[in-house]
Structure formats: structure tokens, C-alpha cells
Amino acid sequence: MVEQLAKLKTYPGSVRSALMFLVAGWLLHFAAYFGFLLKGETQRNMILMVAIGVGICYFVATIKNWARMLCIFFNIGIAGIYVLFSFSFFYTGETGKGLLTVATIIVFVLSTYYLLVKETTRFFKTDRNAASDGGKDN
Numbered sequence: 001m002v003e004q005l006a007k008l009k010t011y012p013g014s015v016r017s018a019l020m021f022l023v024a025g026w027l028l029h030f031a032a033y034f035g036f037l038l039k040g041e042t043q044r045n046m047i048l049m050v051a052i053g054v055g056i057c058y059f060v061a062t063i064k065n066w067a068r069m070l071c072i073f074f075n076i077g078i079a080g081i082y083v084l085f086s087f088s089f090f091y092t093g094e095t096g097k098g099l100l101t102v103a104t105i106i107v108f109v110l111s112t113y114y115l116l117v118k119e120t121t122r123f124f125k126t127d128r129n130a131a132s133d134g135g136k137d138n
Contacts, residue, residue: 016116025107
């Protein structure tokens with residue numbers, strides 16, 4: 001993992017931006033989820049949620065194109081759910097919670113944007129195809 005962190009400096013700016021917003025999005029999601037959305041969840045569900053977030057961040061950071069695609073799918077779903085939460089919180093006058101949900105939406109949308117930028121797409125596909133591991137999807 002330390003080796004992968006050193007490689008981040010060599011990634012194009014759009015890739016670094018996508019990763020930064022992705023990690024920030026998951027941190028905001030965890031803050032909202034564990035702070036005020038969590039009601040009656042089992043410990044198993046909490047661990048699963050953290051595992052999914054950490055896993056997506058890790059595999060996108062290791063430049064796996066399938067993870068980029070999965071991440072885009074998750075980002076759109078999470079942003080959509082937070083739009084509903086945001087409307088609900090602002091409607092009921094819970095402005096602080098509403099602002100946190102709006103921030104979460106913005107960060108996930110920015111991550112998605114940067115994951116869809118041509119430079120990022122090209123980097124993920126080029127890096128994967130240039131792998132010397134016999135054509136496996138790294």
C-alpha cells in the first residue's frame with residue numbers, strides 16, 4: 001500500500017482529483033451515516049458498509065478499470081440517495097444535516113466527473129492494457 005501511495009504523485013491531475021473526492025465522499029458518507037442516519041443497523045451491516053467504501057477506494061487507487069466503473073455506479077446511487085435525504089432534512093428544518101448531505105452529494109458528483117474525464121478514462125485503460133501480467137485485468 002505504501003508503494004501505491006508513492007505512485008499517486010505520478011498519476012494525472014484528473015485521476016488524483018477523482019481519488020481525493022472519492023475518499024472525501026466516503027468520509028462524509030460515514031460521518032452522515034454513523035452520525036445520524038444509522039438507526040437499528042446491525043454490526044454486520046456497519047462492517048459491510050466500511051468494507052465496501054475502503055475496497056472501492058483501494059481498487060480505484062490501484063487503477064483497476066472495473067473498479068472505476070463500479071465506483072461510478074456507486075457514486076451515482078449514493079448521490080441520488082443523498083438528494084432524497086437532503087430534501088427531507090431541509091423540509092423538516094434540519095439545516096445542519098441538510099448541508100452535510102449536500103456536501104456529500106457535491107463531493108461524490110465531483111468524483112464521478114473526474115472519473116469520467118477523458119484523461120482519467122485513458123489513464124485507466126492505458127495502464128491496464130500496458131500491464132505485463134499476461135493480459136490480466138489488474
